[in-house]
Amino acid sequence: MNPLLRVRDLRTSFGSGRSVARAxxxxxxxxxxxxxxxxxxxxxxxxxxxxxxxxxxxxxxxxQIADESLVEYGDANVMTLAPEELRRIRGAEIAMIFQEPxxxxxxxxxxxxxxxxxxxxxxxxxxREARRRAVEALELVGIPDPDQRVDHYPHQMSGGMQQRxxxxxxxxxxxxxxxxDEPTTALDVTIQAQILELLADLKRRLDMAMILITxxxxxxxxxxxxxxxxxxxxxxxxxxxxxxxxxxxxxxxxALLEAIxxxxxxxxxxxTIPGAVPPASDWPPGCRFHPRCxxxxxxxxxxxxxxxxxxxxxxxxxxxxxxxxxRRP
Amino acid sequence: MSGTLHRLLRxxxxxxxxxxxxxxxxxxxxxxxxxxxxxxxxxxxxRGQYLAPSAEHPxxxxxxxxxxxxxxxxxxxxxxxxxxxxVVLSVTIGTAVGxxxxxAGGVVDAVLMRAIDAALAVPRVFLLLVVLxxxxxxxxxxxxxxxxxxxxxxxxxxxxxxxxxLKTREFxxxxxxxxxxxxxxxxxxxxxxxxxxxxxxxxxGIGQIILTEAALSYLGLGVSPPTPSWGSIIAEGQxxxxxxxxxxxxxxxxxxxxVVGFSLLGDGLRDAIDPRAR
Numbered sequence: 295m296n297p298l299l300r301v302r303d304l305r306t307s308f309g310s311g312r313s314v315a316r317a318x319x320x321x322x323x324x325x326x327x328x329x330x331x332x333x334x335x336x337x338x339x340x341x342x343x344x345x346x347x348x349x350x351x352x353x354x355x356x357x358q359i360a361d362e363s364l365v366e367y368g369d370a371n372v373m374t375l376a377p378e379e380l381r382r383i384r385g386a387e388i389a390m391i392f393q394e395p396x397x398x399x400x401x402x403x404x405x406x407x408x409x410x411x412x413x414x415x416x417x418x419x420x421x422r423e424a425r426r427r428a429v430e431a432l433e434l435v436g437i438p439d440p441d442q443r444v445d446h447y448p449h450q451m452s453g454g455m456q457q458r459x460x461x462x463x464x465x466x467x468x469x470x471x472x473x474x475d476e477p478t479t480a481l482d483v484t485i486q487a488q489i490l491e492l493l494a495d496l497k498r499r500l501d502m503a504m505i506l507i508t509x510x511x512x513x514x515x516x517x518x519x520x521x522x523x524x525x526x527x528x529x530x531x532x533x534x535x536x537x538x539x540x541x542x543x544x545x546x547x548x549a550l551l552e553a554i555x556x557x558x559x560x561x562x563x564x565x566t567i568p569g570a571v572p573p574a575s576d577w578p579p580g581c582r583f584h585p586r587c588x589x590x591x592x593x594x595x596x597x598x599x600x601x602x603x604x605x606x607x608x609x610x611x612x613x614x615x616x617x618x619x620x621r622r623p
Numbered sequence: 624m625s626g627t628l629h630r631l632l633r634x635x636x637x638x639x640x641x642x643x644x645x646x647x648x649x650x651x652x653x654x655x656x657x658x659x660x661x662x663x664x665x666x667x668x669x670r671g672q673y674l675a676p677s678a679e680h681p682x683x684x685x686x687x688x689x690x691x692x693x694x695x696x697x698x699x700x701x702x703x704x705x706x707x708x709x710v711v712l713s714v715t716i717g718t719a720v721g722x723x724x725x726x727a728g729g730v731v732d733a734v735l736m737r738a739i740d741a742a743l744a745v746p747r748v749f750l751l752l753v754v755l756x757x758x759x760x761x762x763x764x765x766x767x768x769x770x771x772x773x774x775x776x777x778x779x780x781x782x783x784x785x786x787x788x789l790k791t792r793e794f795x796x797x798x799x800x801x802x803x804x805x806x807x808x809x810x811x812x813x814x815x816x817x818x819x820x821x822x823x824x825x826x827x828g829i830g831q832i833i834l835t836e837a838a839l840s841y842l843g844l845g846v847s848p849p850t851p852s853w854g855s856i857i858a859e860g861q862x863x864x865x866x867x868x869x870x871x872x873x874x875x876x877x878x879x880x881x882v883v884g885f886s887l888l889g890d891g892l893r894d895a896i897d898p899r900a901r
Contacts, residue, residue, distance in 0.1 A: 351800055378804070385802030392800075397793040402815045411811045412801045464801060 297324035298503050299348075299367050299388075299471060305360035306340075306347045308574075315574035317343040319527035322601075325471065330497060330504045332518030332535065334511055334550075338571050340527040341507045345473050348372065349384055367471075386416040389464035393476040395456035399448040405432070405459045406444035409466050416467045431462040436492060454485035458492070465496060472497070473505045478513065490517055511554060515539050520607075523547045526582035527574060529601070533608030543610035545587045581612065589614060589622050627819075630895035637891025643884035651699040658693035663849045665689060673867035683869040685859060694851040695873050701852045702881070705767055706832040712771025714825045717778025718817065722809045724779070725786025736783070739776045747773060751835070755844040766845055770832055778824050785820050789813055819896040826889035830882040837878050853878050 306318040318340040325331050333341050346352050348365050350372065365372040367387060372380065384390075392398045400408055409428035413419065419427070425444070432440035435458040448456055457477060464472060474493060478486040494517050497504050508514050514521050514535065521538050523531040523546065531544040542548040552565040569586040572578055578585050584594035593613050602615040614621050631637050650657065659680075665687045674684040682691035724735040754769055755761060761769065789795060798812050833853075839845035840854025848855055853874040860870030 349800055351796060381802050381804050383802070384800055390797075390800040392793060392797055394793060398797040400794045400798070400812050400816070402818075403812070407811070408798075411798075411803060411807060415801070415803045415807055460797070467802075 295326055298327050299325040300364070301325075301344075301348065302364040302366070303360075304344065304347055304363045304365065306343050306352055306363075307358050307360070308356050310356075310358075313575045316577065317527055317574050318347060319577070321524075321527070321529055323522055323529060323532065325503050325505060327470075327503055328497075328501060329519045330494070330506055330517055332514035332521040333505060333507045333524060334509065334514045334521055335524035336509055336550075336571065338574070339524040340574075341509075341524055342475055343527075344524070345390065345475050345505065345507055348473065349388060349390055350375075350380060351390075382416070385412055385464070385469065386467045387469055388471040388473065389467070389469040390473040390475065391457075391460045391464045391477055394480050395453055395460050396448070396480070398460055399456055401448060404445050404447055405451070405463075409444075409459075409463050412463050413466050427466060428462075431466040432459070434465070434496070435459070435462040437462070452485075453481050454489065457481060457485075457489055461489075461492065461496070465500065465502075468500060469502065471503050471505065473507070475507045476509070477506070479508070479510070486513075493517070511539070511550060523550070526571070526577055528582065528611060530583065530612070531608075531610040532601070533604070537605070537608050543604045543608065543615060544583075544612045545589055545614070546583045547610075589620060591620060627892075627895050631891055634891050634894065636887050637895070640884050640887035640891055643880060644888055647699060647703065647881055647884065650696055651703045654696040654700050658690070658696050660690040660693045662693040662697040662851050663689065673863060673870070675867070676869055682873045683867065685856075685867070685870045686863065691856075691870060691873055694856055695853070695877055698851040698853045698856055698874060699877065699881075701763065701846055701850060702833055702836060702854075702878075703829075705763060705770065705836050705846075705852075706829045709767045709770035709774065709832050710825050710828045712767065713773075713775040713828065714778050714821060715775075716771070717775035717824075718782050718814075718821060720775065721779040721782025722786055722813060722817075725783040725790065726805055726809055726813070732783070736780075739779060743776050748835075748838070751839060752842075752844065755839065760847065763846060763850075766836070766839075770835060774828065774832065774835075778821070778828070781820050781824055782817060785817055786813055789816055819892075823889055823893045823896065826885055826892055830885035830889070833878060833881055833885070 302322045304318055304321040305316065308315045308317060321340070321344055323331065333344065335341050343352065347359055350359070352359065359373060363373050367383065370379070372383065375383065399405065406425060406428045409431055410421065410424040413424040413427055429440045429444050432443055437443050437455065437458055448459070451459065477493065478489050481489060490513060493504065496502070506514065506518055518535045520533065521535045522529045523538070523544065525546050531538060531542065531547045538547060539551065542551055549565070549567045553567065555564055567586055572582070572585070578595070580595040580597055581587070581590070581599050584590040587594065599611050599613050601609040601611045603609050604615055667688050672684065672686055672688050674680055676683045680690050680692065682695060685691055685694070720735060724732040750773055751769065758765065795808065795812060798808055803812070836845055836852065837854035837857070840852045841858045843858060846852035846855055848859070856874040857871045860867070860874070863870055
């Protein structure tokens with residue numbers, strides 16, 4: 295099967311001169327039709343910058359996407375599209391929703407107007423027709439009384455309701471790909487589950503592919519078909535969600551999974567990863583995780599590991615794949 | 624918006640200002656029915672010159688025996704109409720330029736803003752005097768155009784600053800992520816968010832323009848006689864300050880009241896719209 299979206303060697307940096315923050319540094323992945331790819335990692339690992347770079351929403355300057363970066367959608371390289379062509383892809387082919395529904399909606403426009411404007415940005419339809427479709431879109435995302443809610447302002451709705459509106463707005467032009475950047479982080483746990491269920495359901499019904507960005511491994515495990523674990527602006531491990539979570543190859547993935555509190559294990563302290571994420575302007579040489587890695591040896595500090603195949607569809611950026619014997623118990 | 628009105632009405636200053644402005648607008652609108660005499664009618668050139676205020680002529684009469692109350696009321700019409708229309712013109716241009724500069728950024732922004740800096744470096748009154756001296760008999764429409772075209776610089780800077788801060792708000796990024804182009808973004812998403820600063824700028828601008836227009840008419844470069852405007856009535860009354868001070872005094876008071884009214888209303892609106900300003 296051909297991938298719907300091919301990302302190759304995506305590099306996004308901020309600033310110039312002496313302090314260049316290489317926030318995304320050589321990210322490559324494929325997204326296949328109908329699948330959900332979870333991108334996980336802690337704050338500052340480059341998840342959001344990756345997502346914004348795909349749609350070229352990084353403010354330039356200070357941001358800068360390297361020339362050799364490739365984001366292939368259909369026949370087009372999104373990185374080199376003219377502004378008008380880029381505009382036509384955003385929302386109609388690849389849509390994106392954000393973490394904070396409260397700030398992602400315009401406070402002075404009714405939710406209906408905002409959906410209508412998105413529709414009219416891509417389709418030649420009358421205001422009345424657009425409004426009818428806006429009501430349909432609200433109905434699709436499970437908002438009760440859509441024909442009344444369409445005239446409400448964002449502040450008249452709860453956070454969960456607002457996120458549903460954002461989803462309706464993102465999906466009203468039937469995009470092929472939905473990028474959801476931490477769509478449930480700002481919501482409480484019960485609402486979180488509802489929104490995730492809604493996203494999974496809509497993805498199936500509308501036959502979309504989805505990139506779900508989250509720092510919550512449980513969310514990724516629950517909804518993603520494949521996961522990509524990011525650390526230090528790079529993907530360190532990638533594979534089917536079930537495999538990655540049951541047999542993590544990269545020590546970073548393993549450490550993240552260890553750090554999840556579990557009901558069946560009583561411990562005084564949760565396991566943590568020693569140290570902190572280094573700043574993006576000063577990545578360590580070699581493997582970026584080696585200063586915090588319990589298995590590291592000289593090679594880790596000296597040479598940058600490339601993504602290495604563990605199995606056909608499971609890869610990790612770690613020398614341990616070559617020398618499994620060095621893994622400490 | 625109802626919250627804004629509520630906060631506006633809670634300020635005593637703003638209530639007074641609203642009452643003043645409403646009264647003025649009403650007087651201007653109803654002038655033809657309110658005035659006791661035609662504003663240009665010379666009632667009695669022999670015995671009616673410079674009559675002191677009385678029951679018959681509450682504001683007195685001028686050199687040509689015209690009823691001053693009628694002239695001041697009609698002057699309100701002219702002065703307010705000129706002020707409102709030129710403010711509409713200046714705010715429209717200012718908003719368009721500010722939106723363009725703020726949203727486009729880069730070279731477009733730099734060129735527009737430096738051009739405005741250069742324009743602001745020329746003293747406004749001097750600029751107006753040159754234009755009006757060169758353009759004889761401008762008429763009311765011409766005056767509105769000149770006043771409007773020379774007063775949008777501040778509005779455009781205010782709008783640009785506001786756009787720059789709105790641009791980084793997440794809902795603008797979200798709208799761009801869904802494929803809204805610059806025109807749709809500017810008109811549908813940004814403009815409604817700019818309503819507050821624009822209304823405040825416009826309200827304060829009206830007071831400013833009334834002063835400017837009065838100054839120009841006083842210098843004989845604005846509205847030409849016999850059309851009554853507050854500035855030209857003061858100019859006529861100046862010759863008789865010693866014998867009939869009321870001729871210059873009443874339009875003068877009218878100007879003060881109007882400018883104070885609009886300024887207080889503008890300040891009140893700003894406080895009501897922007898909670899941080901208090």
